[in-house]
Amino acid sequence: MTNDDTMIAMLERQAARRRDRRSFFRVAGSAAVAAGGLSLLTACNGNDGTTPVPAPSPTPTPTATPASTDQKILNFALNLEYLEASFYAYAVYGEGLSSGNMMGTGTQGTVTGGRQVNFTDPLVAQYAREIAQDEVEHVNFLRAALGSAAVAIPSIDISASGAFTAAARAAGVVDANTTFDPYASDENFLLGAYIFEDVGVTAYKGAAPLITNATYLDAAAGILAAEAYHAGLVRTVLYRKGIDASALITAANKISDARDSLDGASDDDQGLTIMANGQTMANIVPTDSNGIAFSRTVEQVHNIAYLTANAASKGGFFPNGTNNPDPAFTMSGDSSTY
Amino acid sequence: MNDTSQQLVDALDARAERRNSRRDFFRNALGAAAVAGMGMSALGWSSSAAAADVTDADVLNFALNLEYLEAQFYAYATTGAGLPQSMLGGQGTQGQVTPGHAVPFSDPAVRSYAMEIAGDELAHVNFLRTALGSAAIAMPALDLGYGPNSAFSVAARAAGLIGANQAFDPYANDENFLLGAFIFEDVGVTAYHGGATLLTNKTYLEAAAGILAVEAYHAAIVRTTLYAKGMDTASLLTAADAISNARDSLDGASDDDQGISPVSVNGGTASNIVPLDSNGLAYERTSQQVHNIAYLTPDAASKGGFFPNGTNNPNSALTVSGDSSTY
Numbered sequence: 001m002t003n004d005d006t007m008i009a010m011l012e013r014q015a016a017r018r019r020d021r022r023s024f025f026r027v028a029g030s031a032a033v034a035a036g037g038l039s040l041l042t043a044c045n046g047n048d049g050t051t052p053v054p055a056p057s058p059t060p061t062p063t064a065t066p067a068s069t070d071q072k073i074l075n076f077a078l079n080l081e082y083l084e085a086s087f088y089a090y091a092v093y094g095e096g097l098s099s100g101n102m103m104g105t106g107t108q109g110t111v112t113g114g115r116q117v118n119f120t121d122p123l124v125a126q127y128a129r130e131i132a133q134d135e136v137e138h139v140n141f142l143r144a145a146l147g148s149a150a151v152a153i154p155s156i157d158i159s160a161s162g163a164f165t166a167a168a169r170a171a172g173v174v175d176a177n178t179t180f181d182p183y184a185s186d187e188n189f190l191l192g193a194y195i196f197e198d199v200g201v202t203a204y205k206g207a208a209p210l211i212t213n214a215t216y217l218d219a220a221a222g223i224l225a226a227e228a229y230h231a232g233l234v235r236t237v238l239y240r241k242g243i244d245a246s247a248l249i250t251a252a253n254k255i256s257d258a259r260d261s262l263d264g265a266s267d268d269d270q271g272l273t274i275m276a277n278g279q280t281m282a283n284i285v286p287t288d289s290n291g292i293a294f295s296r297t298v299e300q301v302h303n304i305a306y307l308t309a310n311a312a313s314k315g316g317f318f319p320n321g322t323n324n325p326d327p328a329f330t331m332s333g334d335s336s337t338y
Numbered sequence: 339m340n341d342t343s344q345q346l347v348d349a350l351d352a353r354a355e356r357r358n359s360r361r362d363f364f365r366n367a368l369g370a371a372a373v374a375g376m377g378m379s380a381l382g383w384s385s386s387a388a389a390a391d392v393t394d395a396d397v398l399n400f401a402l403n404l405e406y407l408e409a410q411f412y413a414y415a416t417t418g419a420g421l422p423q424s425m426l427g428g429q430g431t432q433g434q435v436t437p438g439h440a441v442p443f444s445d446p447a448v449r450s451y452a453m454e455i456a457g458d459e460l461a462h463v464n465f466l467r468t469a470l471g472s473a474a475i476a477m478p479a480l481d482l483g484y485g486p487n488s489a490f491s492v493a494a495r496a497a498g499l500i501g502a503n504q505a506f507d508p509y510a511n512d513e514n515f516l517l518g519a520f521i522f523e524d525v526g527v528t529a530y531h532g533g534a535t536l537l538t539n540k541t542y543l544e545a546a547a548g549i550l551a552v553e554a555y556h557a558a559i560v561r562t563t564l565y566a567k568g569m570d571t572a573s574l575l576t577a578a579d580a581i582s583n584a585r586d587s588l589d590g591a592s593d594d595d596q597g598i599s600p601v602s603v604n605g606g607t608a609s610n611i612v613p614l615d616s617n618g619l620a621y622e623r624t625s626q627q628v629h630n631i632a633y634l635t636p637d638a639a640s641k642g643g644f645f646p647n648g649t650n651n652p653n654s655a656l657t658v659s660g661d662s663s664t665y
Binding site: 137140224232282291 | 562
């Protein structure tokens with residue numbers, strides 16, 4: 001193959017990988033750049049429109065400072081970090097977060113079903129320990145940043161028989177009568193991690209432009225990067241192991257498709273491989289045709305977390321819903337509308 | 339120790355081993371000092387120009403310089419040829435590339451990663467050029483060569499990987515290619531992180547956040563692959579650590595870089611794929627710090643290293659490295 005052929009192959013590969021992707025410029029670029037901000041806000045304005053009016057209080061009581069948009073967004077993120085930190089902490093240590101790290105506003109829930117993974121590949125054990133630490137730090141960081149406004153941990157289902165199996169069955173990774181246990185092996189653990197990591201990236205990216213305080217924005221960008229590193233780690237390891245065990249890549253690609261079908265018609269997810277020029281190529285990084293990572297709205301993230309394509313206030317990994325001072329930030333949407 | 343909860347409470351202490359002397363986010367930026375801390379860091383991003391003077395186009399052009407560098411490196415590594423001329427014109431003086439050559443990949447996975455990253459970086463150049471339109475800068479002169487006087491060799495020498503008259507060829511084999519990529523990738527993450535909060539247009543901000551994420555995915559591919567290969571070839575770990583240390587010494591006293599050698603966390607061995615501070619946040623670098631690394635100098639300079647004639651930017655404050663002894 002000549003150099004030119006290789007360059008063409010690379011470009012075709014890019015095209016194959018990203019066919020039918022939404023065009024940034026079609027949506028938001030050129031003359032419509034300023035208006036592009038509107039589409040970002042729409043995701044939130046829709047929520048604001050449903051924000052319940054506070055019930056009148058019979059007696060004048062000291063009014064708590066209303067939660068700012070930034071606090072709602074950081075609390076939205078904190079729910080996801082509780083989920084991730086609990087999953088990795090159980091996988092690595094067999095225990096969840098310390099009790100001091102779970103209290104806050106709203107109803108504190110319980111975490112069901114996590115357990116320690118008996119890792120066989122020492123590298124996977126080392127990766128898991130690293131990520132567990134990072135996610136615990138994210139919980140600590142967000143709780144400290146929010147102070148007394150931090151929400152309590154909601155009820156979380158990370159049991160093998162519960163949300164993970166429901167997700168794996170929906171994706172077709174296991175059949176309707178089979179349990180998917182993310183703690184059973186290195187491979188299952190990696191697939192369990194895969195379910196979360198790219199979603200975290202899209203959640204932080206979708207929320208970043210909504211944050212008004214530049215310090216929080218800076219911090220959110222730092223967590224976004226950390227989640228992308230994690231996702232890149234998990235995807236690289238799955239791809240590498242999948243070279244000898246192709247079922248792993250098939251499973252990961254199915255999970256990606258399932259996420260993509262839960263959160264509406266928009267194409268904002270990608271598996272580990274693509275076909276280009278008759279070759280199977282790595283696709284470690286899920287990106288649009290501009291080489292940019294995808295975004296998800298608060299509602300889309302909840303579609304995946306609740307494992308439903310419909311409007312709902314709870315389900316899946318959050319049996320009682322996520323905690324947030326603004327109920328609009330706890331809802332999945334009707335994904336047929338987006 | 340059987341109280342795992344306590345181990346997790348002690349997480350930050352354990353992390354100190356990995357991430358000691360990190361700047362304390364809360365000390366600098368939260369609480370009563372939040373606004374002041376934020377304003378100062380924004381100014382620090384471009385100390386010779388008030389933050390308000392840095393336009394979105396300046397920030398995107400700053401990023402475009404880095405994307406030209408990355409895209410050309412991966413294009414040469416995967417194809418033996420550079421980007422098409424149609425992608426190189428623009429404002430300022432268009433430069434030449436001291437070229438690289440195609441890597442004779444032996445591990446098909448590494449070749450596949452390289453192809454993917456090459457495509458992404460090409461897309462980033464296209465995206466930024468389209469977003470900037472007529473304001474896009476031309477590609478500056480780039481040194482992607484592999485002789486003993488090349489920027490790669492100077493960088494490798496500064497890191498102690500090669501001797502005085504030796505050459506570091508990042509295109510020679512899989513391992514050297516990964517180390518060459520390692521030189522760039524984490525820097526891209528810190529540059530986008532530092533620049534993101536300066537963007538005023540929310541659409542550009544979201545796009546920059548999306549590129550930031552992609553650079554972090556890339557960095558993770560490179561670091562994870564080096565780490566895994568380093569289990570059989572320990573010199574890869576020490577080489578990556580040395581490059582990280584060199585970056586960290588070029589850009590001032592602030593600790594904003596980490597190698598990949600394993601660390602101890604809560605009494606067990608953990609990898610260090612993700613360079614983070616004690617809050618689990620990725621680092622950021624100012625424009626001047628990024629130029630310290632790109633120009634391979636701890637001093638104030640307007641050119642050098644990978645950019646022999648400097649980077650292109652209508653805002654000259656965003657083309658210089660700083661005196662790193664002052665930060």
